[in-house]
Amino acid sequence: MMKKELGLFLLLAVISAITGAINPAFLSFVNLLNMANLIGLFGVFALGEGLVIITGGIDLSLGSMFALLGVVFIDLLTTYQVPWPFALMLVLMGGLALGGIQGFLITRLKMQPFIVTLCGLLIYRGAARYYTSDSTRGFGYGDEASTLSNIASGNIAGIPNTFIFLIILAVVLGVLLHRSVYGRWLYAVGKNEEAARYSGIRTNLVIATAYVISGGLAGVSTVLFVFYTNSVSPSSFGNFYELYAIAAAVLGGCSLRGGEGSILGIVLGTALLQVLQNLVNILGIPNSLNFAVMGTVILIGVLADQQLQARRRRKAALAGLARTAPRSKETTILQNASPRGAAALPTSAGDQA
Amino acid sequence: MAETLLELSGISKTYPGVRALDDVNLRVCRGEVLGLIGENGAGKSTLMRVLAGVIAPSAGVIRIGGNDHARMTVNKATLAGIAFVHQELNLFENLDVAANVFIGREKLAGGPLKLVDNAEMRARVTPLLERLGADFTPNTLVDNLSIAERQMVEIAKALSIDARVIIMDEPTSSLTISETERLLEVIADLKAHGISVIYISHRLGEIMSCADRVVVLRDGRTVGELTRGELSHAAMIRLMIGRDLKALYTPPAHTPQPGGCDIAGVVTTAFPDRQIDLSVRRGEILGLAGLVGAGRTSLARAVFGVDPLLGGEIRIDNTPVGVASPRDAIRQGIYLVPEDRKKSGLVLELPIRENVTLASLLDHARMWLVNGGSERKIAKEQARRLSIKAPSIDIEAVTLSGGNQQKVVLGKWLSMQPRVMFFDEPTRGIDVGAKSEIYALMRSLADRGVAIVMISSDMEEVIGVSDRVAVMHEGSVSGVLERDQFSEYNVLRLAVGQALETLEIAAP
Numbered sequence: 001m002m003k004k005e006l007g008l009f010l011l012l013a014v015i016s017a018i019t020g021a022i023n024p025a026f027l028s029f030v031n032l033l034n035m036a037n038l039i040g041l042f043g044v045f046a047l048g049e050g051l052v053i054i055t056g057g058i059d060l061s062l063g064s065m066f067a068l069l070g071v072v073f074i075d076l077l078t079t080y081q082v083p084w085p086f087a088l089m090l091v092l093m094g095g096l097a098l099g100g101i102q103g104f105l106i107t108r109l110k111m112q113p114f115i116v117t118l119c120g121l122l123i124y125r126g127a128a129r130y131y132t133s134d135s136t137r138g139f140g141y142g143d144e145a146s147t148l149s150n151i152a153s154g155n156i157a158g159i160p161n162t163f164i165f166l167i168i169l170a171v172v173l174g175v176l177l178h179r180s181v182y183g184r185w186l187y188a189v190g191k192n193e194e195a196a197r198y199s200g201i202r203t204n205l206v207i208a209t210a211y212v213i214s215g216g217l218a219g220v221s222t223v224l225f226v227f228y229t230n231s232v233s234p235s236s237f238g239n240f241y242e243l244y245a246i247a248a249a250v251l252g253g254c255s256l257r258g259g260e261g262s263i264l265g266i267v268l269g270t271a272l273l274q275v276l277q278n279l280v281n282i283l284g285i286p287n288s289l290n291f292a293v294m295g296t297v298i299l300i301g302v303l304a305d306q307q308l309q310a311r312r313r314r315k316a317a318l319a320g321l322a323r324t325a326p327r328s329k330e331t332t333i334l335q336n337a338s339p340r341g342a343a344a345l346p347t348s349a350g351d352q353a
Numbered sequence: 354m355a356e357t358l359l360e361l362s363g364i365s366k367t368y369p370g371v372r373a374l375d376d377v378n379l380r381v382c383r384g385e386v387l388g389l390i391g392e393n394g395a396g397k398s399t400l401m402r403v404l405a406g407v408i409a410p411s412a413g414v415i416r417i418g419g420n421d422h423a424r425m426t427v428n429k430a431t432l433a434g435i436a437f438v439h440q441e442l443n444l445f446e447n448l449d450v451a452a453n454v455f456i457g458r459e460k461l462a463g464g465p466l467k468l469v470d471n472a473e474m475r476a477r478v479t480p481l482l483e484r485l486g487a488d489f490t491p492n493t494l495v496d497n498l499s500i501a502e503r504q505m506v507e508i509a510k511a512l513s514i515d516a517r518v519i520i521m522d523e524p525t526s527s528l529t530i531s532e533t534e535r536l537l538e539v540i541a542d543l544k545a546h547g548i549s550v551i552y553i554s555h556r557l558g559e560i561m562s563c564a565d566r567v568v569v570l571r572d573g574r575t576v577g578e579l580t581r582g583e584l585s586h587a588a589m590i591r592l593m594i595g596r597d598l599k600a601l602y603t604p605p606a607h608t609p610q611p612g613g614c615d616i617a618g619v620v621t622t623a624f625p626d627r628q629i630d631l632s633v634r635r636g637e638i639l640g641l642a643g644l645v646g647a648g649r650t651s652l653a654r655a656v657f658g659v660d661p662l663l664g665g666e667i668r669i670d671n672t673p674v675g676v677a678s679p680r681d682a683i684r685q686g687i688y689l690v691p692e693d694r695k696k697s698g699l700v701l702e703l704p705i706r707e708n709v710t711l712a713s714l715l716d717h718a719r720m721w722l723v724n725g726g727s728e729r730k731i732a733k734e735q736a737r738r739l740s741i742k743a744p745s746i747d748i749e750a751v752t753l754s755g756g757n758q759q760k761v762v763l764g765k766w767l768s769m770q771p772r773v774m775f776f777d778e779p780t781r782g783i784d785v786g787a788k789s790e791i792y793a794l795m796r797s798l799a800d801r802g803v804a805i806v807m808i809s810s811d812m813e814e815v816i817g818v819s820d821r822v823a824v825m826h827e828g829s830v831s832g833v834l835e836r837d838q839f840s841e842y843n844v845l846r847l848a849v850g851q852a853l854e855t856l857e858i859a860a861p
Contacts, residue, residue, distance in 0.1 A: 181718045188711060192700040198659070198691060199712035199765065200683035259702065 004253040004305065008268045011301070012275060019279045026282045033160060035274050040162025041228060042244055043270040045221040047173050048214030049245035050266040054177075054190045055207045056258025057106065057113035061098070061120030062218050062245060066238030067128040069094050069222040074137040074232055077145050084145035092219040098124070099215020103208030121242070128234040138231030152227035162224055166267070169217075174263040186210065191259030247298055248273050253305070272297070356383050358517060358549055359404075359433075364413035366399055366573075373399045374410070375573045381518055384547045386540060388564030390554065392593055392845070393645055393810040396573040397553050401520050404551075405437045406430040436511030438521045444495050444503055451478045451491035454510045481509040485539055501532035508539065519543065520551045525559060526646050537563050555644045557586050557849055569593055586851065594812070594841035602817055603793070606800040609634035609820070612670040613804040614687070614773040616656065619665035623651035624828025628665060631823055631830055633773070633804040638795055640819030641808045642844050647825040649808045650692055653775040657689040658682040669772055683712060686772030690762055690779055692808075694755075698762040701751040705743060706732040708750050709764045716769075735764030740790070756787025763794065774798065777808045792818050812841050826850040 020027040045062050052059045069091050076087040098120070105116045154161050177183035185206045188196040197203050226232060252269030254261030276297055280290050358381050366374040374396045381387050391397050402408045404415070406425030415422045417433045425433075444453050451474040452459075460477070462470035478491040487505045495503060504524060511519045521540075525533045540550050540563055554560055560567060567579040569592040577592040613634040620628055629652055633639040641649050654660045656667055658676040666673050669685060676682040682689070691697040699708050709732040710717055717727040732746045739760040743753060750761055759779065766774065776795065780788045795818065799805050809815050815822055822834045824847035832847040843853055 175722070179722050181714045181721050181723060184707065184711075184714055184723060188700050188703065188707075191702050192696075194697045195700050196711070198657075198679055198689065198697045200678075200680040201711070202678075202680060 005262060005264045005268060007305070007308075008252065008265060008272065008301075012268060012272050015272070015275060015279065019275075019282060023282050026279065029158075031278065031282070033155075033158060035271075035278050036163040037160035037228075038274045038277075039267075039271050040160055040164070040166040041221070041224055042241070042248070042274060043166040043267055044162075044169060044224065045214070045217050045241070046245040046248040046266050046270045047169060047263065048217035049242065050249040050252070050254055050261055050263070051173075051177070051186065051210040052113070052214045053246070053249050053254040053256060054186055054258060054261050055210045056190050056193075056256075057207065057210070058117060058246065058256070059102070059211065059214050060114065060117040060242050061102065061124060062214070062221075062242040063238035063240060064121045064124035064128070065095060065098055065215070065218045066222045066225055066241060067232065067234050068124040068131075069219055070226050070232035070237055071128050071132050071137050071234050073222060073226055074139065078137075078140055084148045087145070088148060088223060091222055092216060095215040095217070095219025095222065096212055097215070099212040099218070100208070102215070103211030106211065107204035107208045125234075128237075132234045134235060136231055136233040148223070149227050152224050162228075165224075170263050170267050177263055182206070182209070187259050189258075244270075244273060247294065251298055251301055357381070358383050358418075359435075360416040361400070361404065362414050362416065364400065364403060364410045364415070366396075366403060366408065367411050373573050374403070377413070377570070377573070377575050379568055379575065381549050381551060383517075384544050384549060385565045386544055386550045386552055386563050388552050388554070388560040388567035389570065390557070390560060390567060390589060390593060391570035392812060395570040395593070397570055398522060399573075400570070401437070401522060401551070401553065404430065405435060405520065431514055434515055434517035436514060436516035436519045438504060438507040438511065438519060438524055444506060446496040447494070449492045449494050450482070450489065450498075450506050450509075451475045453495055453506055454478050454481070454491075454513050458514075477513065478509060481512050484512070484542075485509060486535075499532075500527045501529075501535065504528075504536065505539075508543075516548065518549045518551065520553070522553045523555065523646075524552070525554065525556060533559065555849060557589050560584070560589070561586070586849075590842060590845050590849075594845060603796050605636055605638075605796070605820060607636065609637040610802060611635070613637070614656075614806075615666075615668040615671070616652070617666045617668065619652065619655060619667065620663040621648060621651040621655040621828070622660050622663060624648050625663055627828035629825075629829055631806075633806050635772075635802045635804050636799050637820045638799050638805045638807055638818060640815040640822040641806055641825065642810075642812075642815045642822055642848060643825035644848050645810060647848070648828040649825050650777055651828075652825075653689055653691075653777050653806070653808060656682065656773075657687060657775065659689075683769075686770055687775070688766040688769070688771050688773070689775045690759070690766065690777060692777040692781070694758055694762050699750045699758060702749055704747045704749055705736065705741065705753075705761050705764075706746040708761050709735050709746075709768055712765055713769050731768050732764070735768050738767070739764055739794070754784075754787075756783040756790075759783055759787070759791065763791070767798075771798065771803050773804045773806070775806045775808065778810065779807060780809075780811070780814060788814075812844065815844065816841065824848050 016026070025031060049059055049062065072094065073087055073091045076082040076090060077084060082090075102116050102120055105111045106113050151161060156164060177186065185196065185201050188199075188201065189203045189206045193203050225238065229237070248269035249261060249266050250256065250269070251272060252261060252265030252267070254266065273294060276294055277290060280287065280293055285293065360381070361377060361379040364374055364377045365372070377396070377400055379400070389397050389400075399408070403410045404425065406427045406429055409424040415425055422429065445456065448456070451471065455474045460470040460473040461467050462473065475491040482489070482491065482505070485505050485508060487502065487509075489498060489502055495506065498506065508519065524536060528536065537559065540552070543550060552560065552564060561584055564584070565581050567584060567589065568575060569577045569579070569589065571593060579588055579592070611634070613632065616629055616631040618628045618630060627648070629648070643649050651660065655662050656676060658678045658681050662676065667676060668674065669687070674685045674687075676685065676687065679689075695701060700711065703711075706728060710728050714723065717724050717731065729746065735741070736743065736746050741753075741757050741760045741764065743757060750758055753761065779791055779795070783791070795805055795807065807814075807819060816839050820836065822839060822844060823830050824832050824834070824844055826848060827850065831850060832853060834843055834847075846853060
């Protein structure tokens with residue numbers, strides 16, 4: 001169970017060590033903190049995506065949600081001068097509401113998650129661009145929400161707050177997923193929705209909740225990203241970010257068939273993706289190869305994992321055979337002693353006697 | 354007698370632990386309708402799958418047109434002119450009739466481009482449909498056809514390969530009366546053209562009206578053959594039954610108590626025009642017999658809240674209960690051990706422990722956090738009580754044998770407070786030892802005051818385990834038998850929709 005996470009951690013360590021050996025700048029304090037910040041930023045919504053993937057679904061709308069919630073958030077703070085706690089609340093509620101609508105469409109109206117969230121991706125992006133007439137929104141020279149800005153993009157003893165926040169969130173969600181009743185239901189529903197329903201679990205509610213949590217975390221991520229970039233350009237803000245989240249979850253051991261994955265795995269998956277991006281820069285690999293490197297590593301990672309799993313299953317099956325073997329020892333010995341075809345004869349004769 | 358078209362001799366098929374077919378002989382002549390009957394599990398479908406080349410027999414010879422084959426393959430069967438109209442129709446709903454008829458044998462045009470020649474295929478299918486009197490065209494989408502029309506497509510497909518023998522497995526199970534009559538006319542027409550039909554059905558009336566000869570299977574053996582002149586309901590039923598039933602019965606510890614579950618005027622989605630009335634007392638095991646598709650599973654699903662209840666009422670201890678979902682049913686103490694345990698009973702990839710507590714996890718949690726100790730305790734308790742054979746309660750359910758998987762499903766419900774329990778084919782695919790353990794368990798549950806409904810197609814089980822037997826026929830209860838009326842003859846009569854005009858009193 002922890003083997004997957006351990007493997008991923010070793011992969012992360014080996015890649016980091018090699019990169020560090022080639023270019024020590026990779027392991028410099030500044031670079032590490034920069035990576036920690038990015039891991040924090042990308043990890044928060046990857047965790048939400050992970051929950052959705054465990055239900056056997058997918059959420060493609062995250063990046064567009066960032067754009068829509070982002071422009072609304074900045075507008076609330078600058079144009080409407082809404083006090084930041086309210087603006088924050090509204091954005092979080094917006095994320096929860098969008099997640100809720102998607103969850104409703106998927107569970108009650110039985111639409112496919114891919115289609116619902118793909119339409120979400122298109123609609124939210126369009127809405128964001130229309131709302132701003134495609135112009136970039138940013139903070140003025142005033143110090144709107146400087147408190148929130150300090151919380152979102154500050155650091156404690158040099159460690160970026162985003163990273164600290166991710167760790168806290170991972171612990172909370174780790175308890176939710178691996179220790180709580182809800183988490184157990186989530187895995188059961190992801191693996192076999194019918195059996196879960198036959199056991200009295202409200203499977204629709206369990207699945208919809210995952211989308212609501214994912215939407216809520218998208219709201220949180222919006223705020224973190226807004227204060228990271230300080231401006232939102234509605235046509236490009238958050239583009240492809242949902243794919244980073246899906247990649248991190250899959251790399252971290254989630255299966256798109258549902259019912260598999262862990263919080264630790266998703267965090268490690270996010271970290272590995274950010275390390276890869278960073279390594280491309282640090283090692284002077286042309287930046288245009290960025291995605292290609294990521295794609296290759298994910299492909300190899302998932303392939304290796306599948307092969308290892310198949311081998312483990314074969315081993316387990318063999319062990320199972322060995323357990324049942326003593327009962328039919330005689331047959332086994334006979335078959336070992338003589339060629340296959342001949343073995344059948346003495347055995348059946350023995351049965352008759 | 355007419356020329357013999359094909360002959361099966363000495364066909365046996367063994368699966369580990371089961372002898373599905375045992376030295377079966379069957380002969381089909383040109384232009385004859387051969388009725389093939391037998392109880393559920395008598396081996397009819399297995400035999401036909403041997404003939405169609407889907408499975409290989411363990412022993413025996415298949416003789417077609419003077420050539421002997423040790424086994425058929427699907428291709429050989431097709432070449433020999435054997436066609437299968439399946440019980441569950443095997444059509445592609447997203448394709449049109451012509452494409453379905455020629456699936457895998459598409460007519461091609463365009464030379465090296467290998468384009469599908471739709472015009473040619475339609476032209477070839479049109480006369481076939483005319484011959485069958487079908488009122489749809491070759492370019493109708495199968496999705497838009499009724500079950501009876503789809504059957505015509507299957508028959509057209511058989512005709513298109515110049516079939517000489519068409520096997521029909523329960524062809525009328527979902528047809529209306531007029532559609533059935535239409536099918537029988539088509540069969541008469543096929544016969545007139547020299548095509549043979551092997552007609553498998555539980556509906557003895559249809560067999561009477563169309564078969565030239567009837568072969569009866571029981572427990573994988575041919576037990577008799579009736580010619581046209583010898584056909585009668587009684588003769589067929591007598592051949593279908595007649596085993597020595599082992600004494601399985603354990604009487605209840607005390608007489609059934611008042612209260613229990615009343616199913617009053619219940620209408621299920623499977624038979625929207627039929628009502629079901631049924632009562633089961635606390636402390637009683639009610640066997641629910643009937644042919645496959647008689648509506649027994651639909652009833653269990655409706656009472657358990659999986660399917661909506663279209664009408665009627667369910668009362669427990671004379672109090673009406675609402676069952677809009679399995680969750681409601683479980684809260685009322687109505688539990689279902691489903692027919693397909695791998696699909697609906699268990700989450701196979703989860704450990705035994707988590708499967709046992711799947712329905713009651715909130716009872717083993719504080720503030721929504723799972724109390725691992727309490728969970729392990731209950732899972733261990735159930736594993737011991739049910740003697741589940743597994744190295745630990747933490748191994749995945751998928752690694753267990755069928756019998757032990759079923760015990761895990763039982764453990765899930767026994768760890769809670771059952772009031773009414775439905776067992777749907779509780780011992781299907783389970784070895785003899787585990788079977789008797791499950792029977793003993795059902796009896797001890799009944800003795801603790803649980804009302805038990807056991808759906809079973811295994812006659813030995815129905816008669817050997819139940820305190821009373823209710824028999825269903827086409828969506829409603831056709832009769833209830835008390836123990837002194839138990840006999841295979843009576844159960845079968847009710848199952849095929851015949852009234853018990855003279856009750857046979859069973860020999861003790």
